Amino acid sequence: MKLKVCGMKYLRNIRDLEAQVRPDWMGLIFYPPSPRFAGENADPEISKVSMKKVGVFVNEPSASILQKVEAFGLSGVQLHGDETVGQVQEIKEKSGLEVFKVFKVKDEMLWSELESYLPWVDYFLFDTYTKDHGGSGKTFDWGVLRDYPFEKPFLLSGGVDMDQVHAISELKKNLHQFAGLDINSKFEIEPGLKDIAKVKGFKEELKNIR
Numbered sequence: 233m234k235l236k237v238c239g240m241k242y243l244r245n246i247r248d249l250e251a252q253v254r255p256d257w258m259g260l261i262f263y264p265p266s267p268r269f270a271g272e273n274a275d276p277e278i279s280k281v282s283m284k285k286v287g288v289f290v291n292e293p294s295a296s297i298l299q300k301v302e303a304f305g306l307s308g309v310q311l312h313g314d315e316t317v318g319q320v321q322e323i324k325e326k327s328g329l330e331v332f333k334v335f336k337v338k339d340e341m342l343w344s345e346l347e348s349y350l351p352w353v354d355y356f357l358f359d360t361y362t363k364d365h366g367g368s369g370k371t372f373d374w375g376v377l378r379d380y381p382f383e384k385p386f387l388l389s390g391g392v393d394m395d396q397v398h399a400i401s402e403l404k405k406n407l408h409q410f411a412g413l414d415i416n417s418k419f420e421i422e423p424g425l426k427d428i429a430k431v432k433g434f435k436e437e438l439k440n441i442r
């Protein structure tokens with residue numbers, strides 16, 4: 233299973249994550265209202281970190297997204313708001329980077345609404361619906377994913393924690409498109425600062441899931 237550690241903010245914590253865990257991706261939040269906002273007073277050394285860095289954006293104009301791609305050396309873009317298919321296509325075509333399009337789950341999913349995004353995304357990412365857009369620590373009913381109709385791989389997010397490893401393993405048995413997890417607030421000491429030992433323990437657990 234792949235692992236994305238989202239909401240990283242501090243250079244030292246990022247370096248520890250890189251040295252001790254090296255997940256498939258780390259996420260930097262570029263949404264100013266978030267307590268994990270990484271766009272202000274960011275250490276310029278963050279751009280030199282060799283882990284794959286995904287920028288997380290909420291309804292941000294494309295020009296601003298592409299500027300952050302350059303400034304932070306991003307390898308991917310996560311669109312976490314109500315971005316249109318047209319904007320997702322524009323970001324994919326202009327950046328050529330990995331694109332993660334997020335859909336926030338309330339009670340059910342209208343899968344047909346995702347279909348037109350398929351050509352422009354590398355992964356869908358399913359998170360819990362919240363008015364703050366993300367980082368809620370709340371889990372949605374994963375049963376909604378049972379009838380996921382596409383071959384496009386997806387990441388699961390929203391309050392993911394250590395005690396869900398068994399449920400994750402069960403979900404994976406029935407859904408080969410389930411490619412990985414995106415973790416955040418359940419692995420924090422404070423917003424933006426991750427408990428590296430806990431993240432490392434989670435990655436170890438994921439190794440046993442096929």
Ligand SMILES: O=C(O)c1ccccc1NCC(=O)[C@H](O)[C@H](O)COP(=O)(O)O
Nearest residue numbers: 238266365366367368369390391416417
């Ligand atoms: O983390 C935030 O503060 C955040 C704010 C606005 C948009 C997205 C945000 N996080 C992006 C993520 O990908 C999180 O990992 C995801 O929402 C799950 O977070 P959590 O429920 O805390 O595990």
